[in-house]
Amino acid sequence: MRVVSTVRVSAADVRPLALADDVPIDIAVSRSTSDRVYRAVGYGAGASTLVLMALIGLFLVLRGADAIRYAGWGFFTETRWLPTPAGGAFGIAALLLGTFVIAVVALVFAVPIAVGTALFITEYAPRWLRKPLTSLVDLLAAVPSLIYGIWGAAILQPREVYVSRFLSDHFGWFPPFHTTSVTGSGPTNLADFSASGFLAGIVVALMILPICAAVMREVFAQAPAGEKEGALALGGTRWGVIRDVVLPFGKGGIIGGSMLGLGRALGETIAVALIVSRSTRVHDLLEVLKTGGNSIAATIARSWSEASGMATSALMAAGLVLFVVTLLVNAGAGFIVGRSRSGAATEI
Amino acid sequence: MAVIDLTTEGRRMPPHDHDYDEAIVEARRVDPDSVITHIGAALAALSLTWLVYERLTPFSGALGFVFVWWAMFAVFVYVLARQQWGAVVALNHLVRVLVGSAAAVALIPLGSIIISVTARGWHGLQLSFLSNTLRTASTQSKFSGGGAWHSIVGSLEVVGLSMLISVPLGVLTAVYLNEIGGRMATPVRMLTDAMSAIPSIVAGLFIFAVLIQSHYLQQTGFSGALALSILMLPTVTRTAEVVLRLVPGGLREASLALGSTEWRTTRNVVLPTARTGLVTAVVLGVARVIGETAPLIVTMLGSRLFNGNPFTGKQDSLPLFIWTQKVTATGDNTVTASWMWSGAFVLLALVLVLFVIARMLGNRTVGARRG
Numbered sequence A: 001m002r003v004v005s006t007v008r009v010s011a012a013d014v015r016p017l018a019l020a021d022d023v024p025i026d027i028a029v030s031r032s033t034s035d036r037v038y039r040a041v042g043y044g045a046g047a048s049t050l051v052l053m054a055l056i057g058l059f060l061v062l063r064g065a066d067a068i069r070y071a072g073w074g075f076f077t078e079t080r081w082l083p084t085p086a087g088g089a090f091g092i093a094a095l096l097l098g099t100f101v102i103a104v105v106a107l108v109f110a111v112p113i114a115v116g117t118a119l120f121i122t123e124y125a126p127r128w129l130r131k132p133l134t135s136l137v138d139l140l141a142a143v144p145s146l147i148y149g150i151w152g153a154a155i156l157q158p159r160e161v162y163v164s165r166f167l168s169d170h171f172g173w174f175p176p177f178h179t180t181s182v183t184g185s186g187p188t189n190l191a192d193f194s195a196s197g198f199l200a201g202i203v204v205a206l207m208i209l210p211i212c213a214a215v216m217r218e219v220f221a222q223a224p225a226g227e228k229e230g231a232l233a234l235g236g237t238r239w240g241v242i243r244d245v246v247l248p249f250g251k252g253g254i255i256g257g258s259m260l261g262l263g264r265a266l267g268e269t270i271a272v273a274l275i276v277s278r279s280t281r282v283h284d285l286l287e288v289l290k291t292g293g294n295s296i297a298a299t300i301a302r303s304w305s306e307a308s309g310m311a312t313s314a315l316m317a318a319g320l321v322l323f324v325v326t327l328l329v330n331a332g333a334g335f336i337v338g339r340s341r342s343g344a345a346t347e348i
Numbered sequence B: 001m002a003v004i005d006l007t008t009e010g011r012r013m014p015p016h017d018h019d020y021d022e023a024i025v026e027a028r029r030v031d032p033d034s035v036i037t038h039i040g041a042a043l044a045a046l047s048l049t050w051l052v053y054e055r056l057t058p059f060s061g062a063l064g065f066v067f068v069w070w071a072m073f074a075v076f077v078y079v080l081a082r083q084q085w086g087a088v089v090a091l092n093h094l095v096r097v098l099v100g101s102a103a104a105v106a107l108i109p110l111g112s113i114i115i116s117v118t119a120r121g122w123h124g125l126q127l128s129f130l131s132n133t134l135r136t137a138s139t140q141s142k143f144s145g146g147g148a149w150h151s152i153v154g155s156l157e158v159v160g161l162s163m164l165i166s167v168p169l170g171v172l173t174a175v176y177l178n179e180i181g182g183r184m185a186t187p188v189r190m191l192t193d194a195m196s197a198i199p200s201i202v203a204g205l206f207i208f209a210v211l212i213q214s215h216y217l218q219q220t221g222f223s224g225a226l227a228l229s230i231l232m233l234p235t236v237t238r239t240a241e242v243v244l245r246l247v248p249g250g251l252r253e254a255s256l257a258l259g260s261t262e263w264r265t266t267r268n269v270v271l272p273t274a275r276t277g278l279v280t281a282v283v284l285g286v287a288r289v290i291g292e293t294a295p296l297i298v299t300m301l302g303s304r305l306f307n308g309n310p311f312t313g314k315q316d317s318l319p320l321f322i323w324t325q326k327v328t329a330t331g332d333n334t335v336t337a338s339w340m341w342s343g344a345f346v347l348l349a350l351v352l353v354l355f356v357i358a359r360m361l362g363n364r365t366v367g368a369r370r371g
Helices: A033-071 A093-124 A127-142 A145-171 A197-221 A225-233 A238-249 A251-267 A270-275 A282-286 A296-303 A310-339 B002-011 B032-056 B062-085 B087-122 B127-131 B149-180 B185-196 B200-212 B221-245 B249-257 B262-273 B275-289 B294-299 B318-328 B334-364
Strands: A081-084 A087-090
Touching (some): A033 A310, A033 B149, A033 B185, A033 B200, A033 B221, A033 B262, A093 A127, A093 A238, A093 A296, A093 A310, A093 B087, A127 A197, A127 B087, A145 A270, A145 B062, A145 B318, A197 A251, A225 A238, A238 A251, A251 B200, A270 A296, A270 B318, A296 B294, A310 B200, B062 B087, B149 B262, B149 B318, B200 B221, B200 B294, B221 B294, B249 B262, B262 B275, B275 B334, B294 B318
16 A cells, blocks of 8 residues: 655645646545554565675675685686685686586576477467476476486486587587597596586576576567467468567567576586586686586585685685676566566566 | 455455466367378388487487487478478478477476486385484494484474564565555565575575674574575565465455554455465475575584484584485495485475475465466
8 A cells, every 4th residue: 555645735735726737635644553563564574685685795795805805806817716724726717617607508408498398388288288387397496406416416417428428529529519538638438528517507407497488488478469360360380470479579588588597507506516526627617528517606515514714705705706696697687577578477 | 344254255256367368269170191290200210210320320328319219200290291281381390399399308307307216215215214313323234224304303493493584574575565665665676586596505605604603603403594584585575475466456445445554454354365375475485495405504514413403503404414415425335325315305205295285275366376
């Protein structure tokens, strides 16, 4: 109930009204004590979100400051991550690179599948199948990260290494697939392809798929029925309708959904931590198929229990970088999705 | 009392089915030519794949076979359709195969996860797993009777505590956004969205930085609950807000016109009308955090022993139990692997049950349709 603020209406204000002056008059409201308490509590709850977000940023800065001061600008250029309680050499560069490599692999897999799934649900599936199918895709988002991690390492990896080796053997001329053996020379063997950023990317793709698909589905479903029918009436095939009406209309949703997925992929922790072998050599990180792979969140999770002193501060600083990057990506995504007329229902 | 009548009236509202109401109504006629074309393409692709894959090239493996078969099938559908109906229709058929495959590909991993976790977790799931702790358990013997009782209790307490924090706060925030409003509403809504996207480990780091490093708290179950409540809050807020928005404005106006205060309107009309939807919000919030591991690694230490008090001493939780078995397992220790899979099975079952409850409630109410 939005009640406007108090305005005194004096005699001077009362004059014959022309139609153009026909505006609502603000009414003086006096609230009971219970309502004043109610509104104050409501404001407090609303403000708590603002305060919490501000505090998260503030405290990560405060606790990470030691490490950033110690490392200076080198924090953003150093690739090694070897913090000790007293100091050591550490920088975010390789971790950030690894985070983005995994996120990009995830997007390469998730976006086409999400577009296909969303199109299937909105355009192809029979009516009775739509709701159950939507629920099943959403169920992918409900499965805990931890379970994705142990599944990826135990079930998917033994199968994925063959695919990686195949890609490396036959498509090695394509730079991302070029792989050198771990020993540095000689041909690659299967073990060179385990625990890779590629595998982590595939698993993360599954985890971000539901949010991408949900956003796209919402936007595709809003494609104007009149234009679709018009395209069909002109003799268009179903693909013609999708190409010329649904996809152009849903472009914002595809981009926005992908960016929301990117934001989630960057922050994915446990699944990545359980899969990658956490290399900080840039060379290893760029060869996605090879053992290695790393991410900021995975590094925090894996090295937290042994960290103390400066090492803890370094992890806090890494967390701060992750926090800022995901906030920026999500703000961008929110902006794009909002403009494409679909802000609703982007959650599970 | 009039107010009660209003609420029952509210719940009797016909469910809105605004799902894809605008979809084009289409005469779905099964075209025999098209069906035969698809069957023919599948058989031709199977034969060719068998020839190429098994005989002519040194490949092996079921996964590769299925993939090549699928690719051949798509090509054959296109070629056969093109011969019969021309390029435009053929492309239409090809896209349908590709789009249908994308949907199938999205669901295969889900099936694989559920089946493999069940298959591997089931046999280790005896009563002792649910009733014992790891106090005397040895990782060397299958019969030492280790279990996850301490972790299950820990999980329930930690998630329960975070519920106690997040549910009132989230519902109140939703009430603020929807019933009170004001200049702060837009930033609050934006930051709730931003909050739902913060990496879960950052929530753990925050609680550690604010409370544990400052020695206000130890690494106990309560610290873990605080971290989880940060993750649960945006889910509860957003779901509750959607639900409250669907309470008809006429109910509020009727209540206010009868002389109720705003507080009484919210308490006696708005919240009861949206009751089922609010329960959905809580269930979704719980489902969001029950499997979270990362923040607990930072804020709780985990334990092998039973500790019923989340405010003092080390405590374990189910995700931490699984994580510990996975990370500390050396080589192919079958005992820890069995514990891990059984723990994962219990966790997955909990999540699935919560998900089904949320969907069932969501389908039943006006207020709870979600994307």
